[in-house]
Amino acid sequence: MNKQIITASVCLLAALSVAGITGKNFMEVKKPDELRPGPGVTQTKMLSDYFPDIAGTNADSTVYVMEGEQPGGKMLVLGGTHANEPSGYLAAITFVESGKVEQGTVFVIPRTCNSGFTHNDPQEGSPQYYTIQTKGGPRQFRYGSRAANPLDQWPDPDVYVHAASGQRLSGSETRNINRTYPGRPDGTLTEKASYAVRQLIDTEGVNLTFDLHEASPEYPVINATVAHETAMSIASNGMFELQMAGIAMSLEPSPTNLHGLTHRELGDYTDTLPLLMETANASQGRLRGKTNADLVLTGKDKCYVKAQKLGFLYVPYDETGHPIEERVGRHLQGIYEYSKAYSAQYPESPIVYNGLPSYQELFLDADPSELGGTQLGKYLN
Amino acid sequence: MSIELIIFLAMVVVFAGGCFLLKLPVSISMVLSSVVGALVGGQGIPLRHLVEGTFSYVDTILVIATAMIFMKVIQESGALDALSALIIEKFHKIPALLLCLIMLVIMFPGMITGSSTAAVLTAGSIMSPVLILMGVPMLETACIIAMGGILGMIAPPVNIPAMIIGGGIDIPYVGFEIPLAILTFPLAFLFVLMFGYKYAKKISYEEIAPKLNTEPREKFGFKVYIPIFAAIILMVVNKAVPQIPDLGMPLVFLISAVIGLFTGYKIDILKTCKEAINSVLPVLGILMGVGMFIQIMTLTGVRGLIVTSCISLPNLLLYVAMAISIPLFGAVSSYGAASVLGVPFLMAFLAKDQIITAAAISLIASLGDMMPPTALAGIFAAQVVGLKKYTDVLKRCIVPALILIAWAILIIVFSPQLAAILP
Structure with a gap:
């Protein structure tokens, strides 16, 4: 046989083998993590129940409904807006698995951008999973991408024009759900997903909405709450309590010229009071060193320690990192204090729940050797 | 260590x-x-990481492959020859203006797509015969096209690196137009005159007229230009009317190439496509290799080492570090350099005007497209003029590149003053 044909055949076979192995791996990550809802969950719905157009697509996502025995206000918790920001995802899951609502109703969407959990960003070297030892044994959780999967929405335009405002952003932001609010029923899949969230808020009459995020330590808005002007009084009262609990939190007003984000558009287009919280996540930062599941869970990173010394960061950073317990704890304590402030301000529709660990229990009182997943696992089923 | x-x-x-x-x-x-x-x-x-990295450039690879098919089609159909003859005939009496117009034409696809490759492979390939007929040597022609490509990518209205850098600290892409125009157009006119004026000023229409291939124009008339107009219209239409869906550059090039099959000389489409893909295959391979390379650098912490080392320099040296590291990292990708290094450097210069600084950093990031091994602008500029060694183009562009960096730094230093006088 011709030598060239043999060489070409060998190369083709090798390429097909690699494609087969990695293709199988790629398909496997589409399988959603198994969640183990606790007794607080009274029913589950789908986002498509509020906007049927997304049924059967990767934009559809489970909505956990937690109804209290007494009537009250309604609260929505958005986790997993960005699938590479695990504290928001895990805080939402902890709520679903350990929370119990007494008054009012809480809706929790752990995977707000479900499509973002089905892939990873090229060149980021991200882990596909991280493992946490829980009450029910070791559990794997997906680490995904900031944006929806290009297989669900492709190609990106050169420039993404936010439909409601005409704001222009780089083309890849077209797949970032937190740049597509208030969404469009006839838009891209990501715009449809954000429209479905808006429909949920309108249909259920959600009073208070939390969007849980993480930011790289060099990002100026970090360890912060961003509030729409309508939610500012609740945010300031809640923040006072957070600071009393030893949690340094800054309060930022939602910029009026930055569009597509929950804290701006949900406040402008619905009656809900939107708040967005950010914690420090090294695994999504530009300055990070070795990238793996340990970094995701512990936040320990020598590059960030160096960057802190150089004055490049907006959060304190030392060798102890920012473990997942601290980050999830900030979110849970934040939801608690802000919802308490809401209930105080709107006593006719209070939201009261229990069963969730405080920041103190989850982080401050924890055995340091158990930080990085084990301590959080005690509150997961 | x-x-x-x-x-x-x-x-x-x-x-x-x-x-x-x-x-x-x-x-x-x-x-x-x-x-x-x-x-x-x-x-x-780590097979998964190696393969995942190669996917960084899927869109770029499609743009390059389809742009090259389009270029070959308009070459074979006679459209390139027809357009060259027309431009020289109309503008030969005013060579300096002609050169500046040619530069704007080269920049145009970059200005509307944010891609230097699109500019070089489309308008660059259209303008290269014109420049060569005007007496500009092949090397200088390639340099004009390469610099036009990267300046076009930075010039307003569409500048992807600036969007990426601004997006890193949530600056919307608003108010960039004038700073970007100040950063790019003076340089564009300077560079085209630097490289071309001493040859073009001696232009003698009588001498070059016999070399012009006017046959396609005479034989096919206006219709020979249709694929070029189709490409321009399809690129622009969505920018002018955002309600019209963006077809994406690959589809724009393919549609225009298909149109080109019916507007000029008969073309063997299979042979043309094969030639086109063959000519860009090495570059496509490099892009995939680079994607893999950076994925492993990120995975292992090498990227973090490089970035933190760059930003750890003393304040005064920050400008030097930026001038060196961003173009060097751009060897991987100019967009990647904008994201990985552009954002930290913008944050290091927060005391300056943020929009002007982000715009100026994006200008420096554009030089990544002249940095080997990817050097997309340099490689394709050499290819469209028919030069075998693209490294000569890169060497010849060192002085313009230094001028570009100096201009960008000057604008950053004086950005607060500039911001005060800009509307």
Whole structure:
């Protein structure tokens, strides 16, 4: 046989083998993590129940409904807006698995951008999973991408024009759900997903909405709450309590010229009071060193320690990192204090729940050797 | 010595050994280097990461492949010859203006797509015969096209690196137009005159008229230009009317190429496509290799080492570090350099005007497209004029590149004053 044909055949076979192995791996990550809802969950719905157009697509996502025995206000918790920001995802899951609502109703969407959990960003070297030892044994959780999967929405335009405002952003932001609010029923899949969230808020009459995020330590808005002007009084009262609990939190007003984000558009287009919280996540930062599941869970990173010394960061950073317990704890304590402030301000529709660990229990009182997943696992089923 | 530095050195040594000792293609050397980097970093052979990295450039690869098919089609159909003859006939009496107009034409596809490759492979290939007919040597022609491509990518209205840098700290892409115009157009006119005026001023229409191929124009008339107009219209229409869906550059090029099959000389489409893909295959391989390379650098912590080392320099040296590191990192990708280094440097200069500084950093990031091994603007500029060695183009563009960096730094230094006088 011709030598060239043999060489070409060998190369083709090798390429097909690699494609087969990695293709199988790629398909496997589409399988959603198994969640183990606790007794607080009274029913589950789908986002498509509020906007049927997304049924059967990767934009559809489970909505956990937690109804209290007494009537009250309604609260929505958005986790997993960005699938590479695990504290928001895990805080939402902890709520679903350990929370119990007494008054009012809480809706929790752990995977707000479900499509973002089905892939990873090229060149980021991200882990596909991280493992946490829980009450029910070791559990794997997906680490995904900031944006929806290009297989669900492709190609990106050169420039993404936010439909409601005409704001222009780089083309890849077209797949970032937190740049597509208030969404469009006839838009891209990501715009449809954000429209479905808006429909949920309108249909259920959600009073208070939390969007849980993480930011790289060099990002100026970090360890912060961003509030729409309508939610500012609740945010300031809640923040006072957070600071009393030893949690340094800054309060930022939602910029009026930055569009597509929950804290701006949900406040402008619905009656809900939107708040967005950010914690420090090294695994999504530009300055990070070795990238793996340990970094995701512990936040320990020598590059960030160096960057802190150089004055490049907006959060304190030392060798102890920012473990997942601290980050999830900030979110849970934040939801608690802000919802308490809401209930105080709107006593006719209070939201009261229990069963969730405080920041103190989850982080401050924890055995340091158990930080990085084990301590959080005690509150997961 | 840190483990990250050892990994980095191992990757560089294997890459250089592959290229220079074993004479392997650049793309294969990058694959080997990535595998060795992963092994030294204790990652084994992480197939998933190696493959995932190659997907960074899927869109770019499609743009390059389809743009090259389009270019070959308009070459074979006679459209290029017809347009060259027309431009020279109309503007030969005013060579300086002609050169500036040619530069604007070269920049145009970059201005509306944010891609230097699109500019070089489309308008660059259309304008190269014009420049050569005007007496500009091939090397200088390639330099004009390459610099036009990267300045077009930065010039308003669409500048992807600036969007990426601004997006890193949530600055919307608003108010960039004037700073970007100030940054790019003076340089564009300076460079085209630097490279071309001394040849073009001696232009004698009588001498070059016989060399012009006017046959396609005479034979096919206006219709020979239709594929070029189709490409321009399809590129612009969505920008002018955002309600019209964006077709995407690959589809724009393919539609225009299909139109080109019916507007001029008969074309063997299979042969033309094969030639087009063959000519860009090495570059496409490099892009995939580079994607793999950077994925392993990120995975193993080498990227963090490089970025933190760059920003750890003393304040005054920050400008020097930015001027060196961003174009160097741009060897991987100018967009990647904008994201990985552009954002930290913008944050280091927060005391300056943020929009003007982000715009100026994006200008420096554009030089990544002149940095080997990717050097997309340099490689394709050499290719469209028919030069065998693209490295000569890069060498010749060193002075303009230094001027570009100096201009960008000057604008950053005086950005507060500039912001005060801009509308």
